[in-house]
Amino acid sequence: xxxxxxxxxxxxxxxxxxxxxxxxxxxxxxxxxxxxxxxxxxxxxxxxxxxxxxxxxxxxxxxxxxxxxxxxxxxxxxxxxxxxxxxxxxxxxxxxxxxxxxxxxxxxxxxxxxxxxxxxxxxxxxxxxxxxxxxxxxxxxxxxxxxxxxxxxxxxxxxxxxxxxxxxxxxxxxxxxxxxxxxxxxxxxxxxxxxxxxxxxxxxxxxxxxxxxxxxxxxxxxxxxxxxxxxxxxxxxxxxxxxx
Numbered sequence: 540x541x542x543x544x545x546x547x548x549x550x551x552x553x554x555x556x557x558x559x560x561x562x563x564x565x566x567x568x569x570x571x572x573x574x575x576x577x578x579x580x581x582x583x584x585x586x587x588x589x590x591x592x593x594x595x596x597x598x599x600x601x602x603x604x605x606x607x608x609x610x611x612x613x614x615x616x617x618x619x620x621x622x623x624x625x626x627x628x629x630x631x632x633x634x635x636x637x638x639x640x641x642x643x644x645x646x647x648x649x650x651x652x653x654x655x656x657x658x659x660x661x662x663x664x665x666x667x668x669x670x671x672x673x674x675x676x677x678x679x680x681x682x683x684x685x686x687x688x689x690x691x692x693x694x695x696x697x698x699x700x701x702x703x704x705x706x707x708x709x710x711x712x713x714x715x716x717x718x719x720x721x722x723x724x725x726x727x728x729x730x731x732x733x734x735x736x737x738x739x740x741x742x743x744x745x746x747x748x749x750x751x752x753x754x755x756x757x758x759x760x761x762x763x764x765x766x767x768x769x770x771x772x773x774x775x776x777x778x779x780x781x782x783x
Contacts, residue, residue: 553602554650554663555619556600556663558668559625572625573625577622607652609653619647623645629671631702639753672731676729682733684730688728698726701722703752705736706718709735
């Protein structure tokens with residue numbers, strides 16, 4: 540597990556810049572975020588843990604300025620990935636706008652060689668890494684949640700790291716809302732539902748929330764949850780294969 544070091548050298552040519560973002564609180568998270576850096580070894584076709592320290596800039600951005608600092612005409616680009624950790628959170632590795640895939644195990648990037656006189660072929664771009672509440676997230680008092688498990692529809696095997704979502708629009712001002720979480724290794728999830736669902740006239744009156752679970756493109760599931768009736772129910776979302 541890599542410790543963070545204070546800013547000691549220029550990060551002008553860092554091949555990667557990361558901004559951990561607490562999605563539940565909707566703010567950047569500077570404290571209690573750990574990283575592991577791995578380099579891809581083409582000879583062994585495996586990821587190898589590295590000891591290169593991460594640097595935290597004064598604006599709380601995580602960077603790796605020493606990666607790629609190599610002299611000589613034979614220096615080649617290298618592939619790396621960073622894995623993030625924070626107690627109570629699960630990192631969402633696809634970038635914004637990319638399809639979700641539960642198999643992703645880190646944020647990959649390429650470190651291009653550079654030296655004191657020659658900049659890298661491509662500059663690193665800032666990347667927001669969203670931290671979603673995990674099944675162990677310490678929701679505060681009064682936060683409404685639902686829980687359950689995501690399984691394969693065929694063999695009922697739990698689906699780890701599946702993305703569980705609920706979204707809707709507030710009735711008063713039409714503001715869109717989104718709640719997300721990731722399942723545990725056992726396929727378990729606990730999802731906050733802080734906003735209102737679709738209102739159903741009673742008796743008794745209820746709200747309906749539309750939950751979706753995604754393992755990867757083409758493998759999804761869905762379930763409607765009715766509250767307050769289903770508040771204490773263990774909900775099961777089945778993942779099925781779809782034709783693409």
